[in-house]
Amino acid sequence: MKQTVLIAGLGLIGGSLAINIQQNTNHHVIGYDVSKKTLEFSLMNGIIDEASNDFESAIVQADFCILAAPVSKAVELVERIKDITFEKPIIITDVSSVKSSIMEAARLIDSEYVTFIGGHPMAGSHKKGIHAAKGHLFENAIYVLSPLASCSTDKMEALKMLLSGTKCKFLQLNPKEHDEMTSVISHFPHLIASSLVHQAKTWQQTHAYIPKLAAGGFRDITRIASSNPAMWQDIFFQNSKKMQKLLEDWIEEMQALKNLLETNDKVSMYHYLEQAKEYRDGLDTKKKGAIPAFYDLYVDIADQPGALLKVIELLANKEISINNIEILEIREGITGVLRLSFQSKRDQAAGYEILTKQGYETMIEE
Numbered sequence: 001m002k003q004t005v006l007i008a009g010l011g012l013i014g015g016s017l018a019i020n021i022q023q024n025t026n027h028h029v030i031g032y033d034v035s036k037k038t039l040e041f042s043l044m045n046g047i048i049d050e051a052s053n054d055f056e057s058a059i060v061q062a063d064f065c066i067l068a069a070p071v072s073k074a075v076e077l078v079e080r081i082k083d084i085t086f087e088k089p090i091i092i093t094d095v096s097s098v099k100s101s102i103m104e105a106a107r108l109i110d111s112e113y114v115t116f117i118g119g120h121p122m123a124g125s126h127k128k129g130i131h132a133a134k135g136h137l138f139e140n141a142i143y144v145l146s147p148l149a150s151c152s153t154d155k156m157e158a159l160k161m162l163l164s165g166t167k168c169k170f171l172q173l174n175p176k177e178h179d180e181m182t183s184v185i186s187h188f189p190h191l192i193a194s195s196l197v198h199q200a201k202t203w204q205q206t207h208a209y210i211p212k213l214a215a216g217g218f219r220d221i222t223r224i225a226s227s228n229p230a231m232w233q234d235i236f237f238q239n240s241k242k243m244q245k246l247l248e249d250w251i252e253e254m255q256a257l258k259n260l261l262e263t264n265d266k267v268s269m270y271h272y273l274e275q276a277k278e279y280r281d282g283l284d285t286k287k288k289g290a291i292p293a294f295y296d297l298y299v300d301i302a303d304q305p306g307a308l309l310k311v312i313e314l315l316a317n318k319e320i321s322i323n324n325i326e327i328l329e330i331r332e333g334i335t336g337v338l339r340l341s342f343q344s345k346r347d348q349a350a351g352y353e354i355l356t357k358q359g360y361e362t363m364i365e366e
């Protein structure tokens with residue numbers, strides 16, 4: 001008999017997991033969401049098999065439940081779970097970007113039938129809602145699992161099996177270490193990205209041309225400032241202590257950099273930049289997750305009608321298939337950078353040769 005999965009919160013993450021589970025497993029998927037439109041869309045597009053607007057009655061039918069609402073709302077759902085009487089085993093997990101608060105609440109669920117395993121796929125995007133959901137969102141990403149001490153290996157394996165179609169890599173962490181690490185590499189960078197945008201906005205009052213000059217660098221570092229404000233506000237306050245500590249450290253570091261400029265200490269500034277470059281270059285970009293790890297080729301193309309088509313045609317004529325195309329930046333009237341992703345190193349090398357021969361400026365990131 002088919003097992004049932006309830007997904008509570010069908011936005012970017014819940015919707016992507018629902019699509020993935022539909023594509024890769026044989027479960028009956030029930031969706032629950034406070035948005036009626038989201039439920040209707042999900043049902044109409046086969047993302048879920050059944051829509052529910054009654055969390056309590058849906059969860060008691062399920063063998064698995066994935067809480068994919070905003071963090072504070074997922075914590076509220078755990079509070080509601082505490083009052084539910086279960087009559088069969090269920091594995092409940094979540095996808096929250098902060099783990100301590102939800103795990104503290106989950107620890108107090110008092111039912112022999114419930115196994116709670118905290119979860120967090122380290123992949124996403126600056127988009128939100130069911131319309132942005134896609135089944136391959138988690139490919140190659142790290143998927144953090146935080147089981148409670150009482151969780152058996154069998155239950156962990158059952159959850160991993162349900163999520164195996166995501167093609168992510170599971171990593172077990174406790175909530176404290178998870179929240180510390182994500183504050184450094186996810187939460188705090190969001191705050192900084194937003195602050196850089198504010199700085200540019202303020203300077204625009206002096207220099208109206210600022211938005212036109214904002215090229216690749218500014219766009220790269222501030223992409224995430226276009227994320228969902230409600231979600232990030234929630235994350236910052238759920239991980240408030242760690243954010244405050246990082247802000248203190250950051251202010252201190254900025255002060256030290258200011259001192260280097262004031263004292264004309266070029267050597268120290270060079271080392272600072274050099275060490276950052278070394279560390280950044282050492283990050284394994286092929287494994288980073290949100291963007292599938294294909295073999296990428298960067299091509300500079302002119303911002304002219306048909307320019308993209310021409311590149312695709314050249315590769316298609318040699319039967320080289322492209323897995324993904326992304327226009328990273330079009331500088332109006334000048335050139336655009338295209339990221340072509342291939343499935344194999346061989347295709348990547350062949351693409352490089354063909355396009356270079358045709359006079360395109362191409363680059364493979366090492």
Ligand SMILES: NC(=O)c1ccc[n+]([C@@H]2O[C@H](COP(=O)([O-])OP(=O)(O)OC[C@H]3O[C@@H](n4cnc5c(N)ncnc54)[C@H](O)[C@@H]3O)[C@@H](O)[C@H]2O)c1
Pocket residue numbers: 008009010011012013014032033034035038068069070071073074095096097098120121122123124125126127128129130228231235
């Ligand atoms: N966006 C990312 O990059 C990302 C990545 C990993 C994890 N997460 C985490 O995933 C969770 C969801 O984020 P998202 O990006 O999918 O957000 P989203 O805004 O795209 O979707 C959230 C969904 O939850 C629904 N919802 C709100 N309150 C609810 C409630 N009380 N009960 C049921 N549904 C409710 C909303 O209607 C919406 O459909 C958050 O906890 C977030 O921290 C996000």
Ligand SMILES: O=C(O)C(=O)C[C@]1(C(=O)O)C=C[C@@H](O)C=C1
Pocket residue numbers: 096097121122123124125126127185186187224227290
């Ligand atoms: O790619 C993005 O836009 C993201 O912000 C994804 C991202 C991150 O890397 O910080 C955001 C929140 C998560 O909890 C996990 C992943």
